[in-house]
Amino acid sequence: MALSRTRAARQIRPARPPEKSITLQATKAAQTRGRLLDATIRCLVKFGYANTTTPRVAEEAGLSRGAMMHHFENGMALLQATIVELHEKRLRAFRRAAENPNREVTDLVETYWKQLQKPAFIAFHELAVAARTDAELARILGPLQDEFRAKFNAQAEQLFPEWLEQPAHFHLAMSLSQTILEGMAISLHTGGLEQASVEPMLRHLEVQIRALMPQRPSPLLAETPRIAPLG
Amino acid sequence: MALSRTRAARQIRPARPPEKSITLQATKAAQTRGRLLDATIRCLVKFGYANTTTPRVAEEAGLSRGAMMHHFENGMALLQATIVELHEKRLRAFRRAAENPNREVTDLVETYWKQLQKPAFIAFHELAVAARTDAELARILGPLQDEFRAKFNAQAEQLFPEWLEQPAHFHLAMSLSQTILEGMAISLHTGGLEQASVEPMLRHLEVQIRALMPQRPSPLLAETPRIAPLG
DNA sequence: CCCCAAAAAAAGACATGATTGATTGTCTTT
DNA sequence: AAAGACAATCAATCATGTCTTTTTTTGGGG
Incomplete structure (x- = not known):
């Protein structure tokens, strides 16, 4: 859908016609x-x-x-609405997962990993890649990505409030999780990663995140050393 | 370049006209x-x-x-040649880096990270994403990606031959490196990652790789515990 | 040493098919 | 009857692949 070469969008039709009269047959x-x-x-x-x-x-x-x-109105309007829809899909799935708070790292990893398996993420990534060279798309996508990252971190903060004592570790764990999981999902589809490598990486990521958390003594990792130089 | 719907490629013109007479002004x-x-x-x-x-x-x-x-002959031939060119670029840069073998993990990480910063990788990823839905592109790209992964691992094996004593750790380190670094590169361009998160992740990755290596006692990580359940 | 024909490189022109946005028309709902 | 949902069609643009023409290069004879 290479439609960015059309003249500037004239008037943006609101996603939902502003609440005319509730529940008409339309x-x-x-x-x-x-x-x-x-x-x-x-x-x-x-x-x-x-x-x-x-x-x-x-x-x-x-x-x-x-x-x-x-x-x-035009193709770009459709794409814009699709982006918003995908964004809300991601947030909905996330909120659903938050209703079952086990305070377990496994949940964070497993939950996001399951999301990334769904077609919505593939579509999202297609749009994200396209947005790199399409200013119009980027203008729409950028803020939503920031919002998603913020909500992602917010949920982690809510599950593990004591983590904020070590903000560097916290942010590292967050970006690690997102980068590894999203990177795996993408590489799986683009052929850069073997399926067999997924499980070990998931396990390893969980271990790493635990190691970055404020020490809640675990039988397996009681003596996990502090992670190297950090800010 | 949505040209995959054309009829089957007729005759593939050899990349280099088969050595007619060496070095003519052509x-x-x-x-x-x-x-x-x-x-x-x-x-x-x-x-x-x-x-x-x-x-x-x-x-x-x-x-x-x-x-x-x-x-x-046609657009697809151009793309095919471009893919091969990009692939050889990657391998060349890799071989160049191998000529300076310090047996340091930092090298492996830093070297590949520098490569991922160059435009060649952006182009490569654009093609990889397109190949997901284009059988023709996938047929060309697939084998090259396998080859690259193999050469990547081969170089690591050459630098750290003792690593093969623990194949599970070795493969985990390889896929971790590739996934994290490529994931970061992609996310940086598609707006899913903040620049500030890059440095900590690089440092952390290096530490993790060292922890996965056969114990070459390091002052910092002398007691690094064995990484959790593996195979 | 010069000239010329043949081959390759480069440019241009063409026909086809596809996509886009716009316009017009029909049918249903209210 | 008015408005909205939906369908069909149109002109313009653009990309692709093919074909034809021009320019340059090259490898010999005269």
Whole structure:
């Protein structure tokens, strides 16, 4: 969907027509919009960003292209809405996981790893890569990524409040988790990593995170040394 | 460059016309081909895969599109040659680094990290992502990625032969290094990681790798515990 | 030493197919 | 009847691959 060469977006249609009168039979609209967003995600996964075109999305959604243009002014509007949808999907899944707080590192790792397995992340990464060279996409994606990182850290803080005593360790653990897990997910799909390497890396990551936590004595790692020079 | 929907490649023109008579003034051909490959890499970096089109590459190379099609039967042939070029670039840089063997972990990490900073890796990743949904690209890229991983491990084996006594630790260290470093490089460009997190992660990775190596007693990590359950 | 034909390199022109945004028309709901 | 959901069609743009033409290089004869 190489549509960034069109003239500047004229007027951005609000994602949801601002609450006209609640629950009119045009809930259908929201439903159709949802179908279009899902179709976009599916296309990103199946065909990649470069081959995600408006006709293909419409076909995937079982709609005419005209209908699609009725709900989204142009292709970029569709992508923008898809990005927001993906972002909210990530946050929802995260909040769901937060309702079951075991105060176990395994949860943080396992939960995020499961998320990264879902197609939503593939679609997200396709868009993130495209955003590197598309200012319009970057403008939309950037703030959401910051927000996600913040929420990710916030949840960890909530689960392990004593961790803030060692902010350097905390932030290292956070970026380590995100980088390793996301890196694995990406490399798995792009062929840079063997499936067999995943399990050991997950286990190792868990151990490392525990080692970075304020010492809650564990039978296995009672004498884990302080991690090297840190700020 | 969404050109995979064309009919099957007819006849693959050999990369170098098979050594007709050595060194005729048509070294110019090789030179021009090189300019085209460089231009392709630059386009991938500047415009991304989705917007890397044949006219743009030709313009970037300062050539006419006709001239370009004279050297590469079609767009896919150009991409294929670019992939091979990128692959050989990676291997060359690696071999260069191997000529200075300090037997220091820092070298392995620092060397690969420097490589990942160069535009070649961005282009490579653009192609790797595109290959996920493009069978033709995947067919070309797959074997090269395997080869790179093998050579990467081979160099580590050569630097630290005693490491093979613990193959599980060795492979974990290898995949950890690649995943973390590549993950950081990607996340930096796609906005998923803050620049400030890079240095601590590099240091931490080095420490972790040392901990996975056969015990060459280090003043800092003399009592590093064996890493948790492995195989 | 010069000139010329053949081959290669480079440029240009063309036809096709695809994508995009816009416009117009139809049908349903309210 | 008015508005919204949906469908169909249109013109313009662009990318791709092919074909044709021009320019340059090169390898010999005269």
